[in-house]
Amino acid sequence: MEQKTKQEILSVEELSVSFSMYQKGLRKGNLEVLHKLSLSVRAGEILAVAGSSGSGKSILAHAILGILPGNACMDGRMLYKGQPLTEKEKKGLRGREIAFIPQSVDYLDPLMRVGKQVRGVRGTKERQRELFRKYGLEEGVERKYPFMLSGGMARRVLIASALMEDACLIVADEPTPGLSERLTEETLKSFREMADAGCAVLLITHDIDLAFKAADRIAVFYAGTVVEIAPAEDFRKGKEALRHPYSRAFLEALPQNEFCPLPGFQPYAAKLPKGCLFAERCRERNEMCMGEIPMRKVRGGEVRCVHAR
Amino acid sequence: MTRLKYMGKTVLRLLTLLIAVSILSFLLLEASPVDPLTAYIGTDSTLSEEAKEEIIRHWGLKEPPVTRFLKWAGNFVCGDWGESITYKKPVKTVIAERLKYSLALMLAAWLFSGILGYAFGMLAAVRQGKLTDKVIKTFSLTLQSAPVFWIGLLFLSFFAVRLGWFPIGLATPMGKTAEEVTVFDRIYHMILPAVTLSVLGTGKTALYTRQKFIEILNKEFILYARARGESTGQIIWRHGIRNTLMPAVTVQFASFSELFGGIALAESVFSYPGIGSALTAAGLGGDVPLLLGIAVCSAVFVFAGNLAANLLYLVLEPRAGSFV
Ligand SMILES: Nc1ncnc2c1ncn2[C@@H]1O[C@H](COP(=O)(O)OP(=O)(O)OP(=O)(O)O)[C@@H](O)[C@H]1O
Numbered sequence A: 001m002e003q004k005t006k007q008e009i010l011s012v013e014e015l016s017v018s019f020s021m022y023q024k025g026l027r028k029g030n031l032e033v034l035h036k037l038s039l040s041v042r043a044g045e046i047l048a049v050a051g052s053s054g055s056g057k058s059i060l061a062h063a064i065l066g067i068l069p070g071n072a073c074m075d076g077r078m079l080y081k082g083q084p085l086t087e088k089e090k091k092g093l094r095g096r097e098i099a100f101i102p103q104s105v106d107y108l109d110p111l112m113r114v115g116k117q118v119r120g121v122r123g124t125k126e127r128q129r130e131l132f133r134k135y136g137l138e139e140g141v142e143r144k145y146p147f148m149l150s151g152g153m154a155r156r157v158l159i160a161s162a163l164m165e166d167a168c169l170i171v172a173d174e175p176t177p178g179l180s181e182r183l184t185e186e187t188l189k190s191f192r193e194m195a196d197a198g199c200a201v202l203l204i205t206h207d208i209d210l211a212f213k214a215a216d217r218i219a220v221f222y223a224g225t226v227v228e229i230a231p232a233e234d235f236r237k238g239k240e241a242l243r244h245p246y247s248r249a250f251l252e253a254l255p256q257n258e259f260c261p262l263p264g265f266q267p268y269a270a271k272l273p274k275g276c277l278f279a280e281r282c283r284e285r286n287e288m289c290m291g292e293i294p295m296r297k298v299r300g301g302e303v304r305c306v307h308a309r
Numbered sequence B: 001m002t003r004l005k006y007m008g009k010t011v012l013r014l015l016t017l018l019i020a021v022s023i024l025s026f027l028l029l030e031a032s033p034v035d036p037l038t039a040y041i042g043t044d045s046t047l048s049e050e051a052k053e054e055i056i057r058h059w060g061l062k063e064p065p066v067t068r069f070l071k072w073a074g075n076f077v078c079g080d081w082g083e084s085i086t087y088k089k090p091v092k093t094v095i096a097e098r099l100k101y102s103l104a105l106m107l108a109a110w111l112f113s114g115i116l117g118y119a120f121g122m123l124a125a126v127r128q129g130k131l132t133d134k135v136i137k138t139f140s141l142t143l144q145s146a147p148v149f150w151i152g153l154l155f156l157s158f159f160a161v162r163l164g165w166f167p168i169g170l171a172t173p174m175g176k177t178a179e180e181v182t183v184f185d186r187i188y189h190m191i192l193p194a195v196t197l198s199v200l201g202t203g204k205t206a207l208y209t210r211q212k213f214i215e216i217l218n219k220e221f222i223l224y225a226r227a228r229g230e231s232t233g234q235i236i237w238r239h240g241i242r243n244t245l246m247p248a249v250t251v252q253f254a255s256f257s258e259l260f261g262g263i264a265l266a267e268s269v270f271s272y273p274g275i276g277s278a279l280t281a282a283g284l285g286g287d288v289p290l291l292l293g294i295a296v297c298s299a300v301f302v303f304a305g306n307l308a309a310n311l312l313y314l315v316l317e318p319r320a321g322s323f324v
């Protein structure tokens, strides 16, 4: 109940992202990778965005930060603290109020020493050293180049960079792979601390396990859209508490559950089916699933399925 | 250990290069239709047969080519580079006198083309696809393919003859003795040839820098820099220069060879008394000792350029390992 009263930091409404591409025959085609996606994060909350590889999670993060490539085209609306978040606004906010933790080490300048990179354009040396100590990075690391770092060290460096400034919104794209269990805990703990301090955290992951350990709510991604947003405890309770057939299948596929993976593949962005994007693999499909499927509120969550009750 | 090995390898490579260059130049001259005797005494000479015989014996012109080459090589190693037929002075003296003019000229052209080319290249990359970029690209492509002597003649006829801003030729004012010549005189005489010589390199460096920076701008770490709030200016300053300067400088050092090729033409057009015009004269006059001397010197020069490029790469590129 308390969350209802907390301020919405970021809200994404009906966001679509497409890339203009030269396909066979040199005709320009449009490849839509995000489709009418809606979600929101409140202050004090960790929202996990969980989905399999290629479902468009990184594109969502890049769209929020305004760093999509030149051939990308965006449709829909974003609000930051209730105000429209335009490209111009993003320029002023990123690195100050909106922090980004990128997916891989390739996001570090290979020729710049790590310390200088973590400090960025506004950070101080004291704060950088403090964060290095917190994440168990030795003092010598600041003089190293990215190629000298192990995978885990590079992750910690990226996390430290995001914490240089006091951000209100943290967008973390797969921040934990490669980290030891202890450091994963440490990282998730600092996200929780930041949330407790009033931040909103968008935690992108393909690891549903991690998602319901760390998050308050989980948005399940499929083929470029959100099919269900539910409180994390629903995922802990088991599949009956969930609303969308894909979320349930996602849960069933986990090793500690039935470990039965869903047959078939996520549809490719260029060959999307009409109607429900999940229809091809859905056991509950019928003719009602062929139309436009809106996002509906069901049992304290949101779901994009006509049959959900 | 590795350093010693590297040095040994480098010396070996230089030696092979020098031997190859001298043999090749020698063969080229052998094959040329110019008769050194005629070149030496002139076509309408009235010298007696005995005098001609004497000259032929003095220069060893009738001996078989292999003997002559080996003799030259032996003397060369011992420090005797022979006499120049064209200038009637020891080859060493000719090269020493002219090398300083050429070095000054090349250094000026090299710096000029490097700085200008780099700046234009960066600007074009930042403005990729816009008008500025198109203008710089077209201009660089044109410059890159324009022949040096043609540009030289163009500059000469426009800036020196038509406008009279610069001297028409030579390295010092005519009629001044060596003591009277000032540094300003020398610089003044060097400007047009240096600019001519740099034109080719400017286009090349600009195009290379542009392409390199565009490549960098598409890297993920530039996205991240933007995501962390860096402005375009900060991105150029913090990441652009860091990632493009080294490759540009390396290419610039590797362009030493082209610079050397260019001075032969540029100096001839401006009657600039450097190595380049001596090379032309030696080639036209069948002056074997001088030509070989210059060939060896330029090979060393070009080699040094490439070596400098390699060493710089090792020093400034942290990923290349800990050689230095
Ligand atoms: N510049 C681009 N042009 C065209 N298509 C792109 C571009 N970038 C990404 N895509 C496509 O968008 C889709 C989503 O990519 P994205 O990187 O967001 O996936 P992801 O969910 O982050 O996957 P992962 O878990 O592997 O990181 C992919 O199918 C990819 O092929």
Ligand code: SF4
Binding pocket: A244, A245, A246, A276, A277, A278, A279, A280, A282, A283, A284, A285, A286, A288, A289, A293, A304, A305, A306, A307, A308
């Ligand atoms: S809309 Fe239909 S096809 Fe899609 S998930 Fe729901 S039941 Fe399955």
Ligand SMILES: [Mg+2]
Binding pocket: A057, A058, A059, A103, A173
């Ligand atoms: Mg991704």
